[in-house]
Amino acid sequence: MIYDLIIIGGGSSGVFAALRYKELHPNKKFLIIESNKTLLRKLSVSGNGKCNFTNECLDYNIYNNGDNFKFIFNNNPLDTILSFFNKYNIKYYIDEEGRYYPYSNSAKSIQNILINSLDKDEYLLDIKVIDIKKYNNFIIKTNLDKTYEAKNILVSIGNKNYKTLGSDGSLFNKIKELGHTFTDIYPSNIYIKVQEKNITNLLNGLRFKSRLYLYNDDKLIYNESGELLFKEDALSGIVSFNISSKLAYLYKNNLDNKPYIIIDFINNLNYEKLLKEYNNSKNKYDYLLGIVHPSLVNIIKNNENPIKDLKSCRFNISSLGDFDHAQVSCGGINTFELNGLESKIHKGLYFSGDILDIDAPCGGYNLSFAFLSGLKVGEIIE
Numbered sequence: 278m279i280y281d282l283i284i285i286g287g288g289s290s291g292v293f294a295a296l297r298y299k300e301l302h303p304n305k306k307f308l309i310i311e312s313n314k315t316l317l318r319k320l321s322v323s324g325n326g327k328c329n330f331t332n333e334c335l336d337y338n339i340y341n342n343g344d345n346f347k348f349i350f351n352n353n354p355l356d357t358i359l360s361f362f363n364k365y366n367i368k369y370y371i372d373e374e375g376r377y378y379p380y381s382n383s384a385k386s387i388q389n390i391l392i393n394s395l396d397k398d399e400y401l402l403d404i405k406v407i408d409i410k411k412y413n414n415f416i417i418k419t420n421l422d423k424t425y426e427a428k429n430i431l432v433s434i435g436n437k438n439y440k441t442l443g444s445d446g447s448l449f450n451k452i453k454e455l456g457h458t459f460t461d462i463y464p465s466n467i468y469i470k471v472q473e474k475n476i477t478n479l480l481n482g483l484r485f486k487s488r489l490y491l492y493n494d495d496k497l498i499y500n501e502s503g504e505l506l507f508k509e510d511a512l513s514g515i516v517s518f519n520i521s522s523k524l525a526y527l528y529k530n531n532l533d534n535k536p537y538i539i540i541d542f543i544n545n546l547n548y549e550k551l552l553k554e555y556n557n558s559k560n561k562y563d564y565l566l567g568i569v570h571p572s573l574v575n576i577i578k579n580n581e582n583p584i585k586d587l588k589s590c591r592f593n594i595s596s597l598g599d600f601d602h603a604q605v606s607c608g609g610i611n612t613f614e615l616n617g618l619e620s621k622i623h624k625g626l627y628f629s630g631d632i633l634d635i636d637a638p639c640g641g642y643n644l645s646f647a648f649l650s651g652l653k654v655g656e657i658i659e
């Protein structure tokens with residue numbers, strides 16, 4: 278049989294593409310080939326199992342390299358996603374930071390609803406695509422030594438991050454053999470390893486409401502406040518993940534980088550007032566205990582101006598965390614080889630989701646892009 282469309286990778290973008298294609302072309306034959314034992318494996322654990330699926334501030338300029346994908350965000354992208362969810366009767370709510378979650382608070386409920394909307398003969402599970410060749414049609418070879426033929430293919434295999442959830446980049450070489458190239462790829466939305474292990478070790482496991490400033494060569498690149506979590510040798514928590522998104526983009530663009538982070542542990546307090554009170558306080562140790570956790574007090578108590586150090590504590594970056602724990606990858610298929618989402622090299626070859634050279638901080642943006650790009654491919658393939 279020759280399929281009209283074969284979708285390699287049944288994650289969020291692949292499944293959204295399939296559902297849209299099925300809706301618009303009920304008589305055409307498509308097949309999803311997925312290497313996991315289930316579809317939508319990554320979505321099922323997203324947002325700590327709650328699935329933060331979009332954001333009220335959805336716009337291309339939130340994304341690294343978003344400029345090249347403006348066309349995905351035309352015509353009210355948030356509406357496009359919400360209408361899709363409405364169609365499948367998935368109720369949702371928005372939190373105070375504009376993040377959308379399913380009303381069930383369960384990513385698995387979305388996963389089940391979407392899987393149940395596909396027929397069993399529309400997808401294959403536990404089968405890995407190991408090669409793609411283009412003759413008149415596309416010939417796809419699997420690890421079970423079977424081949425499948427299709428007029429169009431969508432490569433929605435994710436990127437190089439979190440291989441335990443299925444995306445391992447193992448097909449990238451075959452995509453290169455088809456003539457495509459990739460930009461440098463870095464782990465993103467991940468903890469950041471720092472050099473000051475003597476400090477991180479002592480604060481390991483503690484959370485602080487702080488503001489983080491990312492500098493490169495003494496130029497301020499980005500700042501954000503939120504909950505910071507210390508790991509043994511790294512800064513973690515959503516605020517660090519979001520800083521890592523900017524950092525990954527810096528590394529990718531190969532600016533001669535000397536990045537560092539300044540942490541303001543007392544972001545919401547008035548520095549001058551604190552300093553005055555501290556200088557006038559009889560028991561300076563107790564005064565500091567009234568502001569921050571004892572473990573942090575013990576680190577700064579003998580410094581010349583501990584209040585200044587709480588306001589501006591420098592951490593030198595050693596590296597981003599590893600791919601295996603990164604939520605997304607920064608970098609992907611080179612955009613100039615694409616006409617929209619279709620390959621300029623092979624007509625009928627499409628890409629969607631994380632494999633593309635676009636990524637965003639936390640907040641529902643990465644799933645949103647996977648959904649929107651998948652829907653777009655489902656719409657444009659005849």
Ligand SMILES: Cc1cc2nc3c(=O)[nH]c(=O)nc-3n(C[C@H](O)[C@H](O)[C@H](O)COP(=O)(O)OP(=O)(O)OC[C@H]3O[C@@H](n4cnc5c(N)ncnc54)[C@H](O)[C@@H]3O)c2cc1C
Binds near residue numbers: 318329444631645647
């Ligand atoms: C722990 C975690 C939490 C996250 N939380 C959020 C969140 O709350 N909000 C948000 O917006 N984003 C979140 N993300 C990011 C988001 O999940 C991804 O951006 C999104 O899943 C990308 O979808 P995709 O379809 O492009 O890729 P994927 O979801 O990675 O799907 C690709 C699929 O292709 C399959 N595949 C790969 N190679 C092959 C092959 N050779 N043959 C067959 N199949 C193959 C894989 O098994 C996988 O199922 C999170 C990511 C992680 C890791």
